[in-house]
Amino acid sequence: MKRRDFLKGVVGSCAAMATVSGSVEARGNNPRLPGAVGLLFDSTLCVGCKACVTACKQANDKVLDVPADKPYLDRTMHLSPDALNVIKMYKNGKPEVKDREVDGFAFQKQSCMHCVDPSCVSVCPVQALLKDGTTGVVTYDKDACIGCRYCVASCPFQIPKFNYDDPFPEIHKCQLCNHLWSENKFSACADVCPTGATLYGPVEKLMAEAKRRTSLNPGEVTRFPRRDIEGKEFGREQKVVKYVDRIYGEKEGGGTQMLMLSGVPFDKQGLPDLHERSSASVSETIQHTLYSGLVAPAVILAGLVGVARRNTKNHTDESPEEDAHE
């Protein structure tokens, strides 16, 4: 084949690809679902009792890790296949005052954030991780899972956990206790929380409640709902602590369905400082630009087939005599 023909082919393919890429919109963040449910965690209300850690384990059939003398106190410090929810403590200097950054302390809940546009769902090659189209709960199906752990690696919050010491491992993460819904129950961590630090409900209402709290003046007394924001149940009246002016999860990484309030800056408590654009949307934009409808690969393949056909005639594996009597 002549070089000129090849160049023509290349130019043609590139033009076709450019047309294809042009027609593919950059994928923006997935929008919040109107029926999304989630949690609101208010660090200023959390007293660190860890009742939620125990309740979570009981609701999800996990092994408790309790000392014999304090059977109510689960010792679990880190997320693992046996712990889908833990409470972590922030400490600075002489930890004298709660919810203060310097010489203070605070509690932080760690469990699946149920991202609006989750990386784990985007990367899973076999749809083992899915985001429910109505509630937005990020679910896991072990029967589909191949155990590649792309979800584990890609989660910006390091949530999914995997059993490395099990020949039949699974991914373990909070699924918002969606298995309890049929019994008219909801997330065990929120259900059991004595102060309302963890609150369950529709994300829209949780967001409104979070905004109400951050707009209050520190020292003002208000009532904090408990368990389920729609349940009209209230904990005790309490003075408002000075909040950091940010609702974590409103925009971080494209937003999450677990929202967080705190008196101590979130990055000090180990929460990542994420772009507002979700990583999934960046990755999928590249992927869809190249592969949407498999048009670009098809065009290139057609070009390659034509070129290869001509050029294999020029030099085959066969010697001339053999070609002659074909």
Added chain:
Amino acid sequence: MSSYAPVGGRLVTPVTVVLGGLFGISVFLLVIRFINGLGAVSNLNDGYTWGIWVVVDIVIGTAFACGGYAMALLVYVFNKGQYHSLVRPALLASMFGYTLGGLAVLFDLGRWWNFWHLISPAYFNVNSVMFEVGACVFLYVIVMWIEFLPAFLEKLGINRLRQKLNKMMFLFIALGILLPTMHQSSLGTMMVVFGRMIDPLWQTNMLPLLFVLSAYTMGLSVVIFEASISAEGFKRQRETRLLGQMSTVIVGLILIYLAIRIGDIIARGELSRIYSNGFLSGMFLVEMALFLIPVLILLTKRARSSAALLFVAAVSMLLAGSLYRIDTMLVAFNPGSEYSYFPSIPEMLITIGIISFEILAYIVLAKYLPVLHQEKQAGATGELRSL
């Protein structure tokens, strides 16, 4: 007769015995892995859940196996027929590299018995970069076995089928160029979703382009590497003139790669990280040096006609591409201070065992199948005992 011929010679040699032994050790360790789980033999954890089995066996392994891809593009698309003698040996190495990379995936998959979900439409997630990689690698392995089939058929004397297959071969050659372009770039895209967990010197939307460019250049380099080793090990004629010619393509590609790599870092305003980033700055500079060494070596025509210098340049390029992948996926990847990773000894032994098996199988097949280009003079098959 085809223009390729078996090398012949004894099978049991010190080299093959050592390779077999290393492979045996890895089989033993893999049995433990399947009985007791991944943690029994590896240091993988939830921060670094992908270790050397993914980065070395699969990502670097398949880049080393890009020789077939590189030669096919050069010979059948750019019509550089003079390199035709290098195609089949490159294809054999690629076929093994990819087949074993695919098998290595099985050792690493936690729920390996479900691996077929990757190619079952009921489970497809077309948004997933890994789905693209998995499906594409699977197809490419099949395509390569078909491309290599004529060598088996020739050995078995099934000539009619071989001729028919050869007539349709252009279809598989075309697929054999498209598929690696797709998944080698996707291996780069796969890291984009990690966002800020990867240092800005490595994290970029250019990852797919940089990965496919470096994989292709590694493919050309591995052809020089293998041809040099084959010439030495099988006591064959050197193909230095041909390889020297091809090395100019390598230089050009490295320069394009470096221009994109550095240009992208400047465009994103991260240039100062090249010196202000501590250990990672050091790793970046070592990487750059390894890419530059082949460029500097291969500048003069005299160097390009030296078998030894060509070999050094090829090795440097292979190390550069490997380090680029290790840095992107492990060194520059930071899941948080509570996690650390360095491969365990059994983990490394399994990787070494797989590579040993690959080399062993290459030697065996090159001895018994028409793979290497036929020597011009007779009698070259006399000295074969070194491998």
